[in-house]
Amino acid sequence: MSQRTERRGIHVDQSDLLCKKGCGYYGNAAWQGLCSKCWREEYQRVRQKQIQDDWALAEKLQREEEAAYASSHGAQTHPQSAAPAPQPQGAPGHASLGPFSKFEEKKTNEKTRKVTTVKKFFSPSSRTAPKKETQEGKTPSPSISRHASFDTDQVSKDFVEFLKNLQKPGREIHKQCRTFIMNMSSKKDLGADELSECVQDFYQNMADRLMSHFKGSSESVEQVMDQVEKYIMSRLYKSVFCPETTDDEKKDLATQKRIRALHWVTIQMLCVSMDEEIPEVSENVVKAITDIIEIDSKRVPRDKLRCITSCSKNIFSAIRITKNEPASADDFLPALIYIVLKANPPRLQSNIQYITRFCNPSRLMTGEDGYYFTNLCCAAAFIEKLDAQSLNLSPEEFERYMSGQASPRFNSSEVDWPQTGPAPGVAPANPVLAQLNHNLELLSGLSSRQETLMEAAQSLQADLLSWPEGVQREVQDILEKYPLEILPRTASAIDANNIDNDNLPPPLTPQVFAG
């Protein structure tokens, strides 16, 4: 069974597959329907010329630059063969075959624009002012390239470190990977599918060899394969991600535009079983969106897959909290579509293509990551073909929403969200807005309560200040009313003070007389 079918488009017609020149070989859409041989023959000359032109331009610019600033940045601007290119080197990379497509025109425009801006720096008569300007414009590029090469260096270091544990076969693996990367760098002109073929063949050979080395222990093989993938793909990333030989970038832009046009799609239309009113759910939704946007920032296919998996897990948590049962695919796919629509992840198509082309096939086909990735492909395909029926809308409604004449949020708000805020003027379809209003209400309630509290505190303070006075006055009153009287000593007191009372005659005792 094939590992490669994954990356095929959904609808390809048999007749479309053959080379348009009728040579009997299979053609490729990326080569305008020609086979690799015919394509090369057809466009080699055009391309060659363009490459030469670009090189000439780049060299000219560089000479100019060097001549002008030889003293200050002589060393910096020399192109290093391995380091990812600063600007002058990047230019020949842009030179590519399809001078016929609009997209290419755009690229060329970009290029010329870049050139003119660079030229502008040189044109003013005074030499000192622009010097500073250029320096400012220049600074980011060396730092970026240094940063990138630092990353790849780190990866290489890790890779070597990992292979050390394997001893001799480890050295062999390292050698093979290096040779492979060298070979690949000479194949930059190939189409994306051919590059993918090379990488996949390399994986296949490597996996077969490792399999016989580890005697069928698939875990160890997978471990090594992951490292191999990480190493070679972080090296090749720049040249094979969204290459100009494909229309990936065009598709990215189309998808992005499409998603933007579908901004009005609500969670209800997709029948997603996530209730964003619950704070944990909306937290998970936010995390899922972050994860899916993160995909674009990773270089290694497997890291990209990990982002998708983490996004999926967050969606599952959200569904689990809402429904209180494990999420089935019936719940998951709509939710993922909703997340994609909300996130509008950058370069979605390029990333999908990159993963299908260069990911280790065993991971993509069977594992859990592969399942989530397949769902993401489904979501992208669904969004592309989405129509009135798939949202349970009438075609007229769909048209009106698409053209921006109407917004479903205001129409359906009262029906769908009866529980949200009492304020009728607010569009409650947006749960975030509802939350905001709720928070505002809470805040105003709090502030009024604080005011009363302050008032009470002030009156308490006043009370406290007046209280001692009051007490003093009362004491005074009482003192005046009942002045202190010194009473004469009582008889018993006389005895008490008498120390020598032993010498005294005994007190008189009453005597009874008869009478």
Next chain:
Amino acid sequence: MAAGGTGGRTYSFKVVLLGEGCVGKTSLVLRYCENKFNDKHITTLQASFLTKKLNITGKRVNLAIWDTAGQERFHALGPIYYRDSNGAVLVYDITDEDSFQKVKNWVKELRKMLGNEICLCIVGNKIDLDKDRHVSVEEAESYAESVGAKHYHTSAKLNKGIEELFLDLCKRMMETAQAEERLKGNGASQSASSRRGVQIVDDEPQATPAGGCCSSG
């Protein structure tokens, strides 16, 4: 690699679950993998991708079960899900004639796209509701036979017939994989060239269902 069997004893199989929403696909697979039904205490976060490790006649089998979204509007996405799968479990609800009709559509599509490489199981679920049966046993079984699929009766609620279903399916997939390996050995075809061959076979039929789905969906 999806065909499994690489390097000896461990087979990895991918099985897709197809069928209309509400026929009990999820319950079926949760019963099989977790032995739970409608349980509020199910620990798993999700029931859309589940795996099961089996040991069949001394051979290890890793089964990955892919649930698919059953709603009609996602029908067109089927090919993305079932490509490279070794088996398909097509579930219908015996009390729902329509869901059986959907299964028939799936069978047609799968046979057209993947030929005989894929092992098909047609499953009548919810036999605990036999009194409301709307799809007759004879009809279902004779249909399954006519398309080279096996038919099973299951109840996720009563845990009936599910073990047998997946065990049978695994055995059949192993047979298919072994037959394929033998064929490869005889043909002595290199992996790269065989991959190329499959690509084209795969591409050809994919054109048709896309059109078909749009008209039906």
